[in-house]
Amino acid sequence: MPGPGTVGDFSERELVARIRRHLPPAPDWVLVGIxxxxxxxxxxxNRVEVLSVDAIVEGVHFDRAFVPPDAIGHRALAVNLSDLAAMGAAPRLALLSLALPPALPLPDFDAIASGFAALATRHQLHVAGGNLTRSPGPLMIDVTVMGTVKRRQALTRRGARPGDDLYVSGTIGAAAAGLRLLQERRTHAVTEDTLTSASPVSRVAAGSEMERCIQRYLRPEPRLRMGMLLARNRAAGACMDLSDGLADAVHQMAEASGVGVSIDAAALPIDPCARELFDARGLDAVTEALSAGDDYELLLASRPRTRRGLTAAVRHGDVPLTRIGRCTEDRLVTLHRTAKGSIDAVPLPQGYSHFR
Amino acid sequence: MPGPGTVGDFSERELVARIRRHLPPAPDWVLVGIxxxxxxxxxxxNRVEVLSVDAIVEGVHFDRAFVPPDAIGHRALAVNLSDLAAMGAAPRLALLSLALPPALPLPDFDAIASGFAALATRHQLHVAGGNLTRSPGPLMIDVTVMGTVKRRQALTRRGARPGDDLYVSGTIGAAAAGLRLLQERRTHAVTEDTLTSASPVSRVAAGSEMERCIQRYLRPEPRLRMGMLLARNRAAGACMDLSDGLADAVHQMAEASGVGVSIDAAALPIDPCARELFDARGLDAVTEALSAGDDYELLLASRPRTRRGLTAAVRHGDVPLTRIGRCTEDRLVTLHRTAKGSIDAVPLPQGYSHFR
Structure with a gap:
């Protein structure tokens, strides 16, 4: 009996129909749909519109060898929703553009659609359209999202002022640690048998804490609820997401706002699973966590006088906020760490850059 | 002296800055820009929003060996604007997402941006954002466009009724002929010398008529003005563009509207340059023109009683309309051709399909 086949066996129209099976009916504000x-x-x-596009590319942003197809669909949307969260916007619609290698197995295609649709549905995001094309190379998923926000409540990167406190949501480093574990497992081809051996990979990789890091990489949760609460409570002067890591975000916010930033290394909310992995590998946890991508947490600057709104956002939100530093008058971006009893101030490392 | 380098030598931020040089300042309705x-x-x-996304992929939709980079940028936007034209919408904004092989020469990158920006500017389309990523495979350009139209004036595929006349804008087959010429030139590596020889390729390829076909392929003109005039004059019951060829469009409109269609082969506005090429290659011009993609003309159905609005659209428009057939009560999609003095009615061939 032949298997379910690959996407190359189907017409564009048939593939679109398969995606639509995962989607709820269109809301009444959609006048013409797919x-x-x-x-x-x-x-x-009475709302302004927030628009963003982001692509994930096989071999650059994910590896099909260890990222299951539903997680690929989830991630493709999550990275976009994170941009809406960073602006304080409520998600409204998405357009999904897929470039598919014809050899992609049909069950993988269905799982990508299902992972995408599940996250969209959970955030009341309507998939209003899209595009399907063949790819002679890698699988690519390009997603456009539109959200809405009240006009004066949109959060930008450029509103931080000297004296603002800097906060980060959730924990950092977990996704990078999860990715590292997945890569190591792949390289070492860890089996049930070798998991019980004493290699550092398997010892660290076996725990359920480590599984949590892997899930943080595979299925990041965009901080939409926190973003909307910050916007509604006017509790953040500036906000952005950490797609390229905390250090990169801090530099970008400082530059866009024209302020300096002082970060306290001891305050960084490094995820315990990440700390455990970095320690086991002999890596400096602070350095790793600062440059770690894929966390999709929020960085925000908040005036001390809006503390009440911030407290309310945390109370009604689903993720903690940690104060990690302060915005300064001078334009320096520094990291303060305690080393051998004394506090050193060093320039914050630069973040990740896509092309170089 | 080193050359200008490749995109892999630059950061994402530097590349974004290079794109922005080609763009005019943001209009005042943009509250937060790039x-x-x-x-x-x-x-x-008082307008509704029209949204579409379309991608062009190297090796599928264009070949860098014979499509110059500014034409790649132009085409990436033109295929999207054509969707807005088909809905009767006025362009408003675009998001540009590029997946770039790091070896792409910088001058090619600049030319892609310039071809894109020139077409955007000509149609008062604002580039509101985008994304840049590395591609380990082909160059891909994914474009999202938003246009606007008055609520009851949006043109869809599903409004054709029995008795409607079917029209097509401009001429068909030219882009396919142009692509064929470019492919032949590449295969035969026609040089100045061989151009004067008697090979069928060079004889046909040398004329300026042929150059016009090539331009139709390289730099298609989205029929935005005609689409907007048809919408404003309520002169079309249904409208769509010919991205995948006339036969495919006729089938899709017939199915979406629940009508049959009868096409008169003799009435098809086959471009003279295409007819010349198809004749020279011993191909049936009608068959070729029906399945030819890349024309980006409009197919529309119009009630005979809205003839006045249609005439006005043609008078104020920039492209002719040709009546090619009629919508029928039965659900058959037929092509009527004169063969040996008698008229044969045959099922209209099916169009192009991306995946099979």
Whole structure:
């Protein structure tokens, strides 16, 4: 009996129909939905629109060898929703553009669609349209999202002022640690048998704490609820997400806002599973966590006088905030660490850059 | 002296700055522009929004061996604007997502941006944001466009009714002929010398008529003005573009509208340069023109009683419309051709399919 086949066995129309099975019916503000030249939607009253596009590319942003297809679909949308979260916007619609190698197995295609649709549905995001094309190379998923926010409540990177406190949501380093574990498992091809051996890989990789790091990499949770609460409570003067790591985000916010930043290394909320892995590998946890990508947490600057709004956001939110430093008048971006009893101030390392 | 280098020598930020040089300043409805996590825009009053995404992929939709980089940038946007034209929408904004092989020469990158920006500027389309990533495979350009239209004026595929006349804008087959010429030139590596020889390739390829076909392929003109005039004059019951060829469009409109269609082969506005090439290659011009992709003309159905609005659209428009057939009560999609003095009715061939 032949297997379910690959996407190359199907027409574009059949593949679109398979995606639609995962999607709920269109809301009434969608006047023309999937299947025409374009979607037609009614704009939301008294809100401004927040638009972002982000792509994930096989071999650059994920490896099909250890990222399951539903996680690929999840991640493709999560990285975009994280941008909406950073602006304080409520998600509204998405457009999904897929470039598919014809040899992609049909069950993988279905799982990508299902992972994408599950996250969209959970955040009341409507998939209004998309595009399917063949790829002669890697699998690529390009997602456009639109959200909405009240006009004066949109959060930007440029609103930080000297004296603001800097906070980060959740924990950092977990996704990078998870990715490292997945890569190591792949390299060492750890089996049930070798898991019981004494190699450092298997000892660290076996714990359920480590499994949590892996999930943080595979299925990041965009901080939409926190972003919306910060916007509504006017509790953040500036906000952005950590797609390229905390150090990169701090540098970008400092530059966009025209302030300096002083970060306290001891205050960084490094995820315990990440700390355990970095320690086991003999790596400096602070350095690793600062440059670690893929966390999709939020960095925000908050005036001390809006502390009440911030407290309320944390109380009604689903993720903690940790104060990690302060914005300064001078334009220096420094990291303060305690070494041998004394506190050293060093320039904060630069972050990750895509092309170089 | 080292050359200008490749995109792999630059950071994402530097490349974004190079793109921005080609773009005019943001209009006042853009509240947050390029450089933040997302763009923030004010929606247009009393209009609904038309959204579409389309990708072009190296090796699938274009070949860098014979499509110059500015034409790649132009085409990436043109295929999207054509979707807006088909809905009767006025372009408003675009998001540009590029997946770039690091070895892409910097001048090619600049030319892609310049070809894209020139077409955007000509149609008052604002580039509100985008994404840049590395591609380990082909160059891919994913473009999202948003346009606007008055609520009851959006043109869809599903409004054709029995008795409607079917029209197509401009001419068909030219882009396919142009692509064929470019491919033949590449295969035969026609040089100045062999151009004067008697090979069928060079004889046909030398004329300026042929150059026009090539331009139609390289730099298609989205029929935005005609689409907007048809919408404003309520002169089209249904409309769509011909991205995958006329036969495919006719089938899709017939199915979406629940009508049959009868096409008159003799009426098809086959471009003279395409007819010349197809004749020279011993191909049936009607068959070729029906399945030819890349024309980006409009197919529309119009009630005979809205003839006045249609005439006005043609008078104020920049492209002719040709009546090619009629919508029928029965659900058959037929092509009528005169063969040996008698008229044969045959099923209209199916169009192009991306994946099979």
């Amino acid at each position: 299947g025409d030249d374009a979607a037609v939607v009614e704009p939301e009253r | 450089g933040d996590d997302a763009a923030v825009v004010e929606p247009e009053r």
